[in-house]
Amino acid sequence: MDRTEIASLGEFGLIDHLTQNNETKNASTILSVGDDAAVIDHFGRQTVISTDLLLEGIHFDLSYTPLKHLGYKSVVVNVSDIYAMNATPTQIVLSIGISNKFSVEALDEFYEGVYAACEKHNVDLIGGDTTSSQKGFVISITAIGEVAPDKYVKRSTAKVNDLICVSGDLGGAFLGLTILEREKKIFETTGAQPDLENQAYIVGRLLKPEARKDVIEYFAAQNIMPTSMMDISDGLSSELLHICKQSNVGCVIYEDKLPLNEDSKNFAYKLELDPTACALSGGEDYELLFTVSQTDFEKVSANNGLSIIGYITEDPATKTIITRGGNTHDLVAQGWNHLKK
Amino acid sequence: MDRTEIASLGEFGLIDHLTQNNETKNASTILSVGDDAAVIDHFGRQTVISTDLLLEGIHFDLSYTPLKHLGYKSVVVNVSDIYAMNATPTQIVLSIGISNKFSVEALDEFYEGVYAACEKHNVDLIGGDTTSSQKGFVISITAIGEVAPDKYVKRSTAKVNDLICVSGDLGGAFLGLTILEREKKIFETTGAQPDLENQAYIVGRLLKPEARKDVIEYFAAQNIMPTSMMDISDGLSSELLHICKQSNVGCVIYEDKLPLNEDSKNFAYKLELDPTACALSGGEDYELLFTVSQTDFEKVSANNGLSIIGYITEDPATKTIITRGGNTHDLVAQGWNHLKK
Numbered sequence: 054m055d056r057t058e059i060a061s062l063g064e065f066g067l068i069d070h071l072t073q074n075n076e077t078k079n080a081s082t083i084l085s086v087g088d089d090a091a092v093i094d095h096f097g098r099q100t101v102i103s104t105d106l107l108l109e110g111i112h113f114d115l116s117y118t119p120l121k122h123l124g125y126k127s128v129v130v131n132v133s134d135i136y137a138m139n140a141t142p143t144q145i146v147l148s149i150g151i152s153n154k155f156s157v158e159a160l161d162e163f164y165e166g167v168y169a170a171c172e173k174h175n176v177d178l179i180g181g182d183t184t185s186s187q188k189g190f191v192i193s194i195t196a197i198g199e200v201a202p203d204k205y206v207k208r209s210t211a212k213v214n215d216l217i218c219v220s221g222d223l224g225g226a227f228l229g230l231t232i233l234e235r236e237k238k239i240f241e242t243t244g245a246q247p248d249l250e251n252q253a254y255i256v257g258r259l260l261k262p263e264a265r266k267d268v269i270e271y272f273a274a275q276n277i278m279p280t281s282m283m284d285i286s287d288g289l290s291s292e293l294l295h296i297c298k299q300s301n302v303g304c305v306i307y308e309d310k311l312p313l314n315e316d317s318k319n320f321a322y323k324l325e326l327d328p329t330a331c332a333l334s335g336g337e338d339y340e341l342l343f344t345v346s347q348t349d350f351e352k353v354s355a356n357n358g359l360s361i362i363g364y365i366t367e368d369p370a371t372k373t374i375i376t377r378g379g380n381t382h383d384l385v386a387q388g389w390n391h392l393k394k
Numbered sequence: 395m396d397r398t399e400i401a402s403l404g405e406f407g408l409i410d411h412l413t414q415n416n417e418t419k420n421a422s423t424i425l426s427v428g429d430d431a432a433v434i435d436h437f438g439r440q441t442v443i444s445t446d447l448l449l450e451g452i453h454f455d456l457s458y459t460p461l462k463h464l465g466y467k468s469v470v471v472n473v474s475d476i477y478a479m480n481a482t483p484t485q486i487v488l489s490i491g492i493s494n495k496f497s498v499e500a501l502d503e504f505y506e507g508v509y510a511a512c513e514k515h516n517v518d519l520i521g522g523d524t525t526s527s528q529k530g531f532v533i534s535i536t537a538i539g540e541v542a543p544d545k546y547v548k549r550s551t552a553k554v555n556d557l558i559c560v561s562g563d564l565g566g567a568f569l570g571l572t573i574l575e576r577e578k579k580i581f582e583t584t585g586a587q588p589d590l591e592n593q594a595y596i597v598g599r600l601l602k603p604e605a606r607k608d609v610i611e612y613f614a615a616q617n618i619m620p621t622s623m624m625d626i627s628d629g630l631s632s633e634l635l636h637i638c639k640q641s642n643v644g645c646v647i648y649e650d651k652l653p654l655n656e657d658s659k660n661f662a663y664k665l666e667l668d669p670t671a672c673a674l675s676g677g678e679d680y681e682l683l684f685t686v687s688q689t690d691f692e693k694v695s696a697n698n699g700l701s702i703i704g705y706i707t708e709d710p711a712t713k714t715i716i717t718r719g720g721n722t723h724d725l726v727a728q729g730w731n732h733l734k735k
Contacts, residue, residue, distance in 0.1 A: 104521060189528065
């Protein structure tokens with residue numbers, strides 16, 4: 054029998070392959086595989102559902118991740134997918150697989166973070182499954198949310214000339230990961246205590262990300278209806294290419310418009326990394342990437358926490374970044390493709 | 395800091411511990427942690443949601459589990475929880491973690507089983523997450539279903555004098571596991587090819603269980619409303635004790651009423667196992683355990699696929715099995731407690 058390596062397809066190729074013949078049978082299934090969340094019709098109102106699987110050694114490293122932060126982040130990355138649909142999260146189910154290296158006290162810390170995130174985002178933990186694992190901590194969360202009829206926002210509906218926008222700043226979580234990985238290696242080799250150089254901002258971006266509830270609330274208050282949206286978990290380039298592909302459009306973004314935090318920028322320079330590359334390819338910031346009609350320019354500009362970084366173009370073959378020096382480069386996805394590791 | 399071993403609480407003790415302070419905040423959360431599935435109100439209709447996490451080496455052994463069967467079973471065990479609420483499954487989300495030992499062809503086989511089960515139970519696969527794992531195959535499924543207002547059935551509502559009933563027959567999956575584990579050990583020690591002794595029935599009960607959609611349909615057709623229900627994943631004793639505890643009642647069941655398949659019984663004798671013990675403590679049959687009012691006696695009796703095995707009693711402290719010889723024993727849970735392994 055032939056053997057095709059999964060790496061030859063890549064994560065998204067694999068998902069396409071596995072779901073190519075997937076047909077929906079229930080009238081209540083409005084939106085299926087291929088967005089941040091699925092949408093189910095419940096008698097006129099719409100339910101949004103999303104799920105994430107987090108594995109020790111792949112998605113998190115317990116040697117520098119406090120369990121309380123891990124619990125908080127596990128919820129946040131899921132509700133972020135619900136916000137990315139312009140919906141309000143309402144419930145989660147949480148399954149964990151744990152080896153006997155964990156004590157009840159350790160799990161209590163994890164759940165303290167889970168409950169804190171539930172409190173913050175007003176979601177109920179309504180169920181789950183608890184099992185042992187042979188090795189490693191396994192976390193699976195499914196988040197459920199609600200949205201007024203037809204107010205959910207997909208990835209596939211960006212229109213030519215729409216403005217491309219992001220919330221917050223980018224690249225910080227990647228830089229936080231970089232410093233933590235560096236210090237872990239030094240500790241393993243020399244036993245030296247970690248020196249995080251007071252980089253609280255970028256370390257916090259990795260360990261304590263926040264889902265942008267406030268942005269969705271701003272949209273509602275200002276009557277902004279994004280034309281497309283997704284959250285940035287794999288890196289801006291990768292996500293923007295998803296929107297372009299699924300909307301069958303191209304894009305232009307400007308290097309000098311990319312939102313970077315001062316701490317992130319300075320630390321990138323210190324490591325001789327290009328801050329722009331960090332913003333484009335660093336994942337796990339959990340900011341929102343969205344497009345709006347040009348008529349919403351003023352409303353978006355009025356919010357200091359939102360940046361307009363470019364616009365949507367017609368030719369799906371052309372996805373471009375214009376550098377500070379005025380040069381034009383193709384935008385390429387170098388997102389965190391776990392499957393290529 | 396104190397260290398409490400998880401094994402000291404057990405699986406259910408751990409869940410109680412971790413969720414003791416869990417409060418729900420959303421009016422739409424009707425039923426939370428503690429049943430086969432949670433229930434959400436969606437504008438007058440009710441949504442049921444359940445999730446299961448399956449880990450290689452804990453829940454399945456790929457050395458004797460064909461991937462197609464594993465895919466099928468992964469869906470079945472989840473929709474079984476939805477049926478156990480007297481609801482109809484409509485959608486699932488599926489996350490997998492895979493190591494690079496898997497080829498695309500292997501995953502195709504797994505998904506073939508997933509899609510076959512979705513087809514059989516008329517559910518849509520609407521989303522998920524795909525990631526690599528360092529070791530072992532990780533499967534997480536969340537199933538969603540719908541139920542007419544207030545038609546869902548909980549574990550906590552069995553009433554004194556209600557009849558205790560089960561669908562199908564019990565213990566087969568446990569005996570199937572026993573023969574597969576035996577042959578695996580022989581193969582590992584001697585290299586001898588497995589001899590399954592033509593035990594297709596019991597092996598099938600383990601590898602190809604079916605969720606009892608037909609039973610729920612029978613309830614609807616006959617206008618039977620069970621007073622409590624759950625599916626049998628951990629073994630009859632364990633599940634019945636859950637219903638008694640949550641309903642604050644006792645029970646009496648009769649050994650000679652326990653439904654056993656002839657093949658299961660004969661194979662149990664051959665292994666010098668007590669078939670009654672297999673029926674009481676063997677898990678993974680995915681039959682339905684339910685209680686009904688005595689007024690439904692004739693309707694339940696009319697279905698050959700359903701067995702009345704006893705009745706609910708008043709004293710919560712007394713959970714009894716009466717043997718063929720007329721002796722009375724306490725019913726004890728010896729379910730498959732993965733956390734004690």
